Amino acid sequence: MGPETIPSPDSADSPDSAARRDQAVRAAVEQGLVGPGLPLAGLLDVAGIRASAAALHAAFDEVTADGTPVLHAFAVKAAPLVPVLRLLGSAGVGAEVASPGELALARAAGTPPSRTVLDSPAKTPAELREALALGIAVNADNAQELDRIDAMVRSAPTRSPLGIRVNPQVGGGAIEALSTATATSKFGVPLRDEGAREWLVRAYVDRPWLTRLHTHSGSQGVPLELMASGVAATYALAEEINARAGRQQVDTLDIGGGLPLNFSSDEQTPTYADYARLLRHEVPGLFDGRYGLVTEFGRSLLGKHGTLLARVEYVKTAGGRGIALTHAGVQVATRTVYMPESWPLRIAAYDAKGRPKSGPGTRQDVAGPACFAGDLLARDRELPPLEQGDYVAVLDTGAYYFAHHYSYNSLVRPGIHGYVADPREAGGAVRFGVVREPQSVAEVVAEAGGGVRDVLDEL
Numbered sequence: 025m026g027p028e029t030i031p032s033p034d035s036a037d038s039p040d041s042a043a044r045r046d047q048a049v050r051a052a053v054e055q056g057l058v059g060p061g062l063p064l065a066g067l068l069d070v071a072g073i074r075a076s077a078a079a080l081h082a083a084f085d086e087v088t089a090d091g092t093p094v095l096h097a098f099a100v101k102a103a104p105l106v107p108v109l110r111l112l113g114s115a116g117v118g119a120e121v122a123s124p125g126e127l128a129l130a131r132a133a134g135t136p137p138s139r140t141v142l143d144s145p146a147k148t149p150a151e152l153r154e155a156l157a158l159g160i161a162v163n164a165d166n167a168q169e170l171d172r173i174d175a176m177v178r179s180a181p182t183r184s185p186l187g188i189r190v191n192p193q194v195g196g197g198a199i200e201a202l203s204t205a206t207a208t209s210k211f212g213v214p215l216r217d218e219g220a221r222e223w224l225v226r227a228y229v230d231r232p233w234l235t236r237l238h239t240h241s242g243s244q245g246v247p248l249e250l251m252a253s254g255v256a257a258t259y260a261l262a263e264e265i266n267a268r269a270g271r272q273q274v275d276t277l278d279i280g281g282g283l284p285l286n287f288s289s290d291e292q293t294p295t296y297a298d299y300a301r302l303l304r305h306e307v308p309g310l311f312d313g314r315y316g317l318v319t320e321f322g323r324s325l326l327g328k329h330g331t332l333l334a335r336v337e338y339v340k341t342a343g344g345r346g347i348a349l350t351h352a353g354v355q356v357a358t359r360t361v362y363m364p365e366s367w368p369l370r371i372a373a374y375d376a377k378g379r380p381k382s383g384p385g386t387r388q389d390v391a392g393p394a395c396f397a398g399d400l401l402a403r404d405r406e407l408p409p410l411e412q413g414d415y416v417a418v419l420d421t422g423a424y425y426f427a428h429h430y431s432y433n434s435l436v437r438p439g440i441h442g443y444v445a446d447p448r449e450a451g452g453a454v455r456f457g458v459v460r461e462p463q464s465v466a467e468v469v470a471e472a473g474g475g476v477r478d479v480l481d482e483l
């Protein structure tokens with residue numbers, strides 16, 4: 025292999041990330057993070073997460089004018105784990121939060137208020153008051169929320185940068201439930217509805233403290249061009265507001281997140297650089313130094329760096345089809361199990377010692393442990409024949425998968441372990457850190473009212 029083909033040590037891309045993953049799977053089996061008594065675990069690739077954060081910074085550094093303030097805020101909902109938020113914080117990434125729980129996680133991670141953005145569509149008065157007291161940026165979702173903020177701003181001064189979320193109504197992507205910019209989306213002020221544009225301009229001109237404008241028009245299944253057109257529509261509105269105000273009142277555009285993830289190989293595509301360059305081409309005025317920027321990427325920062333590792337408990341055949349019964353199913357891959365066409369996941373096979381299995385594939389189902397027939401991670405998938413005691417790795421599950429437990433069948437939340445692996449080291453030292461302990465059955469009982477056993481009987 026020539027020097028130009030040697031992967032850089034912290035590259036997030038294949039083949040490096042795949043080699044690190046293989047090493048981590050092997051070590052997780054050897055060190056007992058998974059095994060007969062603990063048949064499921066989530067693994068997070070620390071180097072991959074750092075590399076994605078670095079790629080995000082580099083992509084926007086390339087297109088913004090020198091000195092432009094840029095805040096990259098990680099959408100906490102994609103991986104609501106304090107050590108992950110802390111790792112991202114060390115990599116210069118803040119937090120976009122959308123609930124009291126997410127705000128508390130960001131604060132527990134030490135994310136400063138100046139690097140935190142609050143965006144939920146249904147903020148209570150208490151949430152708004154807390155955010156304004158802390159000086160966290162807030163984007164109002166609608167006119168009623170703006171009324172509430174009005175009253176709060178009048179009664180107590182705040183350092184919070186304030187804005188309104190708009191829905192540019194540019195259309196949806198391939199996955200209806202994840203399309204935020206359709207004509208009837210529940211998010212933000214619908215920019216193309218009758219009278220909305222004029223209402224927005226007046227809302228800003230009447231409130232000199234409204235200095236930001238927010239949109240989040242992308243998601244899995246949304247093409248980059250459509251995302252960029254949502255940003256372009258938001259930029260055009262900012263320009264109109266500033267022209268009417270006669271000054272640069274809107275000084276920061278929050279362009280949201282939504283970069284789709286490639287679930288079909290180890291390649292990172294589209295890249296942040298692809299999107300940043302497209303934006304600069306489509307909306308050049310956004311990058312000439314007059315506007316600060318906020319981004320809110322979630323899935324694209326974490327998705328490729330998570331692996332769910334599950335033991336194959338049994339294998340059987342039914343109607344001629346091979347079925348591997350594993351411990352990864354609807355409780356950790358909810359979207360894939362309920363919407364398999366929209367959310368297919370790659371699966372890699374490992375033997376009982378955690379070594380990659382190769383050889384000719386056969387078609388088989390990979391099933392989860394839950395008691396309903398649809399609990400399948402993959403149907404009729406070609407994989408090396410799975411055997412009892414093997415492991416399956418469910419790839420690209422670092423965002424919106426194993427961190428988002430669904431407690432069907434009272435299945436315990438798996439432990440989550442971060443890893444640092446160096447594939448160039450023979451025999452490979454892998455270090456793990458516990459991000460989240462595996463839930464115990466005793467905790468399941470306690471959360472299910474185990475401590476108030478007689479409460480209904482005694483009513």
Ligand SMILES: *Cc1c(COP(=O)(O)O)cnc(C)c1O
Nearest residue numbers: 099240243281282320321322323
């Ligand atoms: C979910 C969400 C994001 C992140 O979306 P990804 O598709 O994970 O990048 C960003 N901003 C807002 C307002 C969101 O709701």
